[in-house]
Amino acid sequence: MSNDFFELTYEVVRNIPFGRVTSYGAIARCIGAPKSARMVGWAMNKAPFQENQVPAHRVVNAKGLLTGKMHFHGKSMEELLLVEGIEIKDNQIQNFEQVFWNPMEELKL
DNA sequence: GAGGTGACGACCC
DNA sequence: TGGGTCGCCACCT
Numbered sequence: 001m002s003n004d005f006f007e008l009t010y011e012v013v014r015n016i017p018f019g020r021v022t023s024y025g026a027i028a029r030c031i032g033a034p035k036s037a038r039m040v041g042w043a044m045n046k047a048p049f050q051e052n053q054v055p056a057h058r059v060v061n062a063k064g065l066l067t068g069k070m071h072f073h074g075k076s077m078e079e080l081l082l083v084e085g086i087e088i089k090d091n092q093i094q095n096f097e098q099v100f101w102n103p104m105e106e107l108k109l
Numbered sequence: 110g111a112g113g114t115g116a117c118g119a120c121c122c
Numbered sequence: 123t124g125g126g127t128c129g130c131c132a133c134c135t
Contacts, residue, residue: 039117061116111135
């Protein structure tokens, strides 16, 4: 199943707990494709098209920067993350390490 | 059918 | 320490 990559990506993102965020690279590495971080981003692009809702707003780059907020229509990632209690300043997550959620640690695949 | 792009990351200089 | 470049693979033109 070549689509396992996307499936796993969506599943991992879906498992992100409330008030936590993660990075594309972390997910990519968790599914066994550390060099395909970009694919994770592309998967996020396809996420809204999936029937299963994917909290893509909880996924940011390794720096905690909301690079993909422009792709969101309607409410901004900032707003969604702010509701979860995550502080955002200048499109960057404050206390990134604090709110960062490592799929490897929690999922332990 | 081929080339270029992209919600990134890591390596090199 | 910081900036620039390459890699990666699917989707779009």
